[in-house]
Amino acid sequence: MLPPPEELKRALEELLPGVSLTLEGAVLFVEPKDLAAVCRCLKQQERFGLDYLANLTAVDYPPDPASGGAGRIDVVYHLYSMAQKHGPVALKVKLPRQQPVVASVTPIWRGAEFQEREAYDLFGVTFEGHPDLRRILMWDGFIGHPMRKDYVPEDQDAPLERPS
Numbered sequence: 001m002l003p004p005p006e007e008l009k010r011a012l013e014e015l016l017p018g019v020s021l022t023l024e025g026a027v028l029f030v031e032p033k034d035l036a037a038v039c040r041c042l043k044q045q046e047r048f049g050l051d052y053l054a055n056l057t058a059v060d061y062p063p064d065p066a067s068g069g070a071g072r073i074d075v076v077y078h079l080y081s082m083a084q085k086h087g088p089v090a091l092k093v094k095l096p097r098q099q100p101v102v103a104s105v106t107p108i109w110r111g112a113e114f115q116e117r118e119a120y121d122l123f124g125v126t127f128e129g130h131p132d133l134r135r136i137l138m139w140d141g142f143i144g145h146p147m148r149k150d151y152v153p154e155d156q157d158a159p160l161e162r163p164s
Contacts, residue, residue: 002048002086015041027090035093036103042079042089043108050079050089053109056116058123062149063097071097073123077105095125104130122147 003011009021009028016037022029030038042050055078063071073095080087093102104127106112116127117136124145127133135142144151 001084002081002089008048008089011047012038012041015045027092029092029094032093032095032102035091036105036108038091039077039079039105039108048089049081049084050087051109052080052082052087053105053111053115054078054080054088056105056112056119058100058119058125058147060097060123060148073097073100073125075100075102075119075125100125101128102126103128104133106130121145124148 002008005023005026005028009023012021012028013019016034019034019037020031021034021038028038042048055076057076059074059076061072061074063069075093075095077091077093078087079089079091095102100123102125104112104116106116106127107129113131114136116125116130117133119125120127120130120133121135121137122145134140138146146153
């Protein structure tokens with residue numbers, strides 16, 4: 001059985017010296033530089049055995065003009081243990097909105113491959129070390145990232161302009 005979030009945080013910080021985690025509710029926030037080490041530990045340590053990445057997605061927090069914040073993108077991971085039948089553990093990584101880059105977890109959980117491609121395509125998150133990072137839903141010439149809150153869709157009802 002998994003320890004409560006507070007104990008999980010303490011255990012990870014003891015197992016991985018120099019790694020600092022933040023707990024908000026039941027969600028562990030991981031620094032981008034520490035993500036791969038934390039994920040590898042959560043999978044490989046028999047105590048945790050989180051062998052299944054159920055979900056990987058992103059959330060866009062656009063800039064707030066009132067507070068002057070630059071905005072951010074969070075990448076969200078939900079982990080389970082199929083062998084020990086426990087979970088989920090929710091991890092989040094806060095990334096700058098202008099250049100959201102984080103390590104790929106595909107080498108740890110092969111199931112992350114398409115989910116990282118989806119977050120890349122729809123939110124613009126780059127996953128360093130991904131074996132085949134390219135668009136998965138939008139065509140190659142598509143401009144923008146349609147799940148970002150500042151994305152403006154083209155007018156589907158506008159008449160097509162034909163060259164004369």
